[in-house]
Amino acid sequence: xxxxxxxxxxxxxxxxxxxxxxxxxxxxxxxxxxxxxxxxxxxxxxxxxxxxxxxxxxxxxxxxxxxxxxxxxxxxxxxxxxxxxxxxxxxxxxxxxxxxxxxxxxxxxxxxxxxxxxxxxxxxxxxxxxxxxxxxxxxxxxxxxxxxxxxxxxxxxxxxxxxxxxxxxxxxxxxxxxxxxxxxxxxxxxxxxxxxxxxxxxxxxxxxxxxxxxxxxxxxxxxxxxxxxxxxxxxxxxxxxxxxxxxxxxxxxxxxxxxxxxxxxxxxxxxxxxxxxxxxxxxxxxxxxxxxxxxxxxxxxxxxxxxxxxxxxxxxxxxxxxxxxxxxxxxxxxxxxxxxxxxxxxxxxxxxxxxxxxxxxxxxxxxxxxxxxxxxxxxxxxxxxxxxxxxxxxxxxxxxxxxxxxxxxxxxxxxxxxxxxxxxxxxxxxxxxxxxxxxxx
Numbered sequence: 001x002x003x004x005x006x007x008x009x010x011x012x013x014x015x016x017x018x019x020x021x022x023x024x025x026x027x028x029x030x031x032x033x034x035x036x037x038x039x040x041x042x043x044x045x046x047x048x049x050x051x052x053x054x055x056x057x058x059x060x061x062x063x064x065x066x067x068x069x070x071x072x073x074x075x076x077x078x079x080x081x082x083x084x085x086x087x088x089x090x091x092x093x094x095x096x097x098x099x100x101x102x103x104x105x106x107x108x109x110x111x112x113x114x115x116x117x118x119x120x121x122x123x124x125x126x127x128x129x130x131x132x133x134x135x136x137x138x139x140x141x142x143x144x145x146x147x148x149x150x151x152x153x154x155x156x157x158x159x160x161x162x163x164x165x166x167x168x169x170x171x172x173x174x175x176x177x178x179x180x181x182x183x184x185x186x187x188x189x190x191x192x193x194x195x196x197x198x199x200x201x202x203x204x205x206x207x208x209x210x211x212x213x214x215x216x217x218x219x220x221x222x223x224x225x226x227x228x229x230x231x232x233x234x235x236x237x238x239x240x241x242x243x244x245x246x247x248x249x250x251x252x253x254x255x256x257x258x259x260x261x262x263x264x265x266x267x268x269x270x271x272x273x274x275x276x277x278x279x280x281x282x283x284x285x286x287x288x289x290x291x292x293x294x295x296x297x298x299x300x301x302x303x304x305x306x307x308x309x310x311x312x313x314x315x316x317x318x319x320x321x322x323x324x325x326x327x328x329x330x331x332x333x334x335x336x337x338x339x340x341x342x343x344x345x346x347x348x349x350x351x352x353x354x355x356x357x358x359x360x361x362x363x364x365x366x367x368x369x370x371x372x373x374x375x376x377x378x379x380x381x382x383x384x385x386x387x388x389x390x391x392x393x394x395x396x397x398x399x400x401x402x403x404x405x406x407x408x409x410x411x412x413x414x415x416x417x418x419x420x421x422x423x424x425x426x427x428x429x430x431x432x433x434x435x436x437x438x439x440x441x
Contacts (some may be wrong), residue, residue, distance in 0.1 A: 004053045008040070008074045018042045019224065020066045021170050025075075028338045029057045037075055040068070041224050046313070055079030064170060135268050168192050175199045191312075212436065223358050225313050236376035239292065244371045245420055246407035249428040250394075251387050255402050257434040266339065268387070269307065269361055270332030275430040276359055276382055277303050277324050277331075278437060283423040285415040286380040287356050297414050306355030306375060307335065308362070311342040317375055318342055319355040363387060369405045383407040405433065 008018060018040035025037045033128045036048040037057075059076040062068050171180050173196050182198045184190045217423040222230055235241075258267035268343045280287040280303050288299045305323035309316055318338035323331060343346045356377045363386035370383050392401035 003058055003076055003078045004055070005073050006051050006053060006075045007071050008068050008333070010070050017067050017069045018047075020062045020064055020068055021046065022064055023060060024048070025057050025060075027057050027060060029163055031055065042349065045347055045352065046345055047349070049074070050076065051075060053077040058335070064173065085093060107242045138437060168195055168392075171195050172198075187432070214428065225316070229314070232375050232376050232417045236373050239290075240374050240376065241412045242374055242409050243412050243417070243420070244407055244409045245417065245424055246369060246383075246405060247424055247428050248405050249334075250392055250401045251404040251431050252402045254404075254431050254434050255387065261328065263329070266293055266332055269359070270335055271322065271330060271434065272369065272382075272384060272431075273305055273307065273331055273335065273359055273435075274328045275427050275437065276357065277305060278430065279423050279426045280357060281324065283415075283419055283427055285419050286410060288325075288379045288411075288412065288414045288415055289356070289377040290379070300356045302356070304354050304356045306358040306378075307338075308358065308360045309339050309342045309417065310346075316342050316352060317355060317358060318347060318351050319353065321354060330348060357381070363404065369407055371407065372409055374409055374411060379411040380420075381409050382421075383409065393410070407429070 006069060019042075020038065020289075021041050022039040023037070024039065025031055025035075029039060031051055031054060033054045034050045037051045038049050038060075040049055055077040056079070057075065058078040059073075061073040061075065068074060087266040094365050106329065111202075131343065144253055168190060169179065173190060175195070177195065177198055179190060179195075182190050182194050184194060220226075254268065254271055258271060261267070262270075263270055284299050287303055288297050290296075291298055303324040304319050304321045305317045306317040309318055318335075318341070320326070320334050321337070326334065338347070338351060341351065355375065355378060357378060360372050360381055361384045362370050362372075363384050366386055368385040372381050372383050374381050383406070385400050387404045387405075389400050390403040392399055392403060394401065406424060406428055408420055408427075410420045
């Protein structure tokens with residue numbers, strides 16, 4: 001019987017390790033080529049990793065919660081013959097690319113196969129022994145001492161629970177909590193807050209894990225995306241001598257342009273993105289990065305527009321690659337796709353890397369201005385505040401207009417204030433007179 005070991009592949013630019021969140025197969029299971037076998041969390045994304053081999057799972061190298069280095073053994077598959085693994089060239093397998101898997105299969109298909117595997121395992125497995133119930137009388141008699149290695153759990157009826165992400169499943173596992181005991185939200189999905197509430201309700205039961213929250217202090221490990229954000233922001237502050245300049249602009253015309261063009265969802269952000277792309281064409285110094293080792297400024301030939309988006313894992317910056325080659329409608333459609341993927345937790349690592357300039361719309365949080373930290377190694381970031389009505393002078397007359405504050409934070413190594421001011425003035429003029437911009441794009 002031949003054995004083939006699948007090592008953890010490179011899942012992103014510069015990543016050297018990943019946290020093992022959830023196994024999708026068990027020892028002895030039969031796996032097919034390109035079947036997703038494990039969920040791992042990197043500093044950039046949560047990824048389902050497909051196996052390039054077919055056969056029976058012989059060894060799983062690592063337990064849920066372990067950190068696995070890239071290139072280390074992940075799964076050993078035993079096959080009855082050399083034919084069992086298939087011809088990787090003909091089958092289009094054997095090359096686990098950066099976070100994408102080995103075949104062109106959509107995320108919906110992946111989710112369907114994953115659900116089917118779980119239903120199959122649930123049907124084939126021996127029903128678990130029901131743990132003893134804790135009643136009021138038994139609890140009053142004194143603490144119940146679980147057996148060695150046993151975790152205190154409580155259960156209630158229902159099918160397989162739905163969770164918002166594998167991270168929530170891992171949190172419940174660490175706290176010895178059965179997800180069947182967790183009351184989900186109104187949409188039937190279990191979130192982190194639901195798990196925390198359920199853990200707080202376990203105070204009458206003994207459990208080996210430490211309490212989730214101390215009465216006064218809380219320690220939150222810097223892991224996953226929070227660690228990546230901390231490292232990038234620290235590097236940015238340490239290396240980049242940044243400066244910020246800002247201006248108020250009359251956005252009444254921009255809001256009207258969105259209505260006329262018919263851009264409903266994400267329309268303002270897409271129009272601002274289009275303006276940024278046009279501005280970077282006029283001021284390419286800001287579409288740059290600094291190579292500190294070679295002491296060179298690298299002016300990028302393409303514009304890869306990043307934009308800040310909120311997600312269940314925190315703030316992420318999806319990237320619209322080659323934004324300068326897209327029309328305004330295409331740019332809007334791509335931004336909406338990336339926002340949906342961020343909220344669903346399905347962003348690929350490549351969707352979060354390679355940006356050359358970032359647009360940050362913090363106005364959605366109801367604030368006017370900010371001095372953001374540049375997304376290292378980029379050279380600039382445009383911040384956009386909320387759009388709200390203010391008194392404004394128009395042709396010598398006082399009027400009520402929709403006004404927005406625009407702020408540009410830039411790397412003073414790549415340009416001086418004249419270039420930064422010129423770019424920001426270009427953006428402000430385009431916001432105030434968006435129709436005029438059409439003559440140049």
